[in-house]
Amino acid sequence: MPALQTRPRPADPAPRRRNRAAAALAAAAPALAAYAAVRLVGLVVLQMWASAEGKDALHLLGGRWDSVWYQRIAENGYGYTVTLPNGGIHPDLAFFPLLPALERALAALTPLTVQGAGVTVAWVAGLAAAWGIFAVGARLHGRRAGVVLAVLWGVYPTAFVQSMAYTETLFTALAAWALYAVLRDRWIVAGTLCVLAGLTRPSAAALIAALAVTAAATLVREYRAGDREDLLRRNARMLSGVCLAPLGWLAHVVFVAVRQGSPFAYFEVQAQWGNSIDGGRALAAFVLGLPLPAALGLCTALGLLGWLVFLCVRLRQPLPLLAYGIAIVVVSLIGSGYFGSRPRLMMPAFPLLLPPALALLRLRTAGTAAAVTVLALASAGYGAWTLLGTGPP
Numbered sequence: 001m002p003a004l005q006t007r008p009r010p011a012d013p014a015p016r017r018r019n020r021a022a023a024a025l026a027a028a029a030p031a032l033a034a035y036a037a038v039r040l041v042g043l044v045v046l047q048m049w050a051s052a053e054g055k056d057a058l059h060l061l062g063g064r065w066d067s068v069w070y071q072r073i074a075e076n077g078y079g080y081t082v083t084l085p086n087g088g089i090h091p092d093l094a095f096f097p098l099l100p101a102l103e104r105a106l107a108a109l110t111p112l113t114v115q116g117a118g119v120t121v122a123w124v125a126g127l128a129a130a131w132g133i134f135a136v137g138a139r140l141h142g143r144r145a146g147v148v149l150a151v152l153w154g155v156y157p158t159a160f161v162q163s164m165a166y167t168e169t170l171f172t173a174l175a176a177w178a179l180y181a182v183l184r185d186r187w188i189v190a191g192t193l194c195v196l197a198g199l200t201r202p203s204a205a206a207l208i209a210a211l212a213v214t215a216a217a218t219l220v221r222e223y224r225a226g227d228r229e230d231l232l233r234r235n236a237r238m239l240s241g242v243c244l245a246p247l248g249w250l251a252h253v254v255f256v257a258v259r260q261g262s263p264f265a266y267f268e269v270q271a272q273w274g275n276s277i278d279g280g281r282a283l284a285a286f287v288l289g290l291p292l293p294a295a296l297g298l299c300t301a302l303g304l305l306g307w308l309v310f311l312c313v314r315l316r317q318p319l320p321l322l323a324y325g326i327a328i329v330v331v332s333l334i335g336s337g338y339f340g341s342r343p344r345l346m347m348p349a350f351p352l353l354l355p356p357a358l359a360l361l362r363l364r365t366a367g368t369a370a371a372v373t374v375l376a377l378a379s380a381g382y383g384a385w386t387l388l389g390t391g392p393p
Helices: 014-054 057-062 066-076 097-110 116-142 143-154 158-162 168-183 189-200 204-224 236-244 247-260 263-274 279-288 292-315 319-332 340-347 350-361 363-392
Strands: 081-083 088-092
Touching: 014 057, 014 143, 014 158, 014 204, 057 066, 057 116, 057 363, 066 097, 066 116, 066 340, 088 263, 088 350, 097 116, 097 168, 116 143, 116 158, 116 168, 116 279, 116 319, 116 350, 143 158, 143 279, 143 292, 143 350, 168 189, 168 204, 168 292, 168 319, 168 350, 189 236, 189 247, 204 236, 204 247, 204 279, 263 340, 279 340, 292 319, 292 350, 319 340, 319 350
Parallel strands: none
Antiparallel strands: 081 088
């Protein structure tokens, strides 16, 4: 009697996935450690300075400005409005829901307060962002470039916001991993991450645009190359990812419209906060209103920003990175909001740091370490000085 033949069991994919995740974490470990180190420098300097002035460093990170608005939403939901002395109105509907939802969930599941949960989410998201930034840099230029890129993001002038209960780290983490997914042609993953980014910050519009521009360029390139047969079917996953991308942002827009009873309520709410798009008129008026030395200094900084954009173009960055970085910069500059917030709004544009990262790699290891140390101390000092009373981030 012939022996029964049995089909071999398919290998369990779970161990393979765990092994891949462990390998990816091991590869990213130097970047995460270096990022954590430079952020720790900022926290130590803030703690020392705050203690010298008799202030609570944790309150500075999680208990002021926008942090309070997010925590109020986490505790009570939407519906709070402030009437300003000049009659203006600031409703909490201007703030997107993902961060307060995470704060509320973490506070419910742990002994943390909502404020502590907000700071914890920011710190964990900062590590996730550094990992995603490393992954992008390593894929394009090698692991050393990825490490330096993540560290440069951690010593950005307004990097102190990365330690605050704000949305910048959460948004940057989602954007970095979405762009990495696009680089690996994983469009459904990219679209899903973009949905979450759209529930985090209005600047997700830049990420949505980057995905759409990349997809459009892909279709045009294939069409011109003569690959017209089944063009849409062949790119079905890419198109699905692009269609997914705006759903998070649109969900909040629709929520505000339904709650306020007006189809344009979201834009009206943003205008009440002074966040409308004016094409750069507010920025020009701010520069012209400064004393001449300050105006020249600011113009120099804007020129340096333009030079970084030019270097990114000359470096021939992949289109999704280039489109995203430029879109973040443009959105940050053409709005009518408070000028002091603009460097913070541009912080998620990490692709702009690729040219400086590659330049640092040309130095010897000691030179790179010295440069990063100086930048970390400067960023820490500026952050502590800002948080201890000079104005909002």
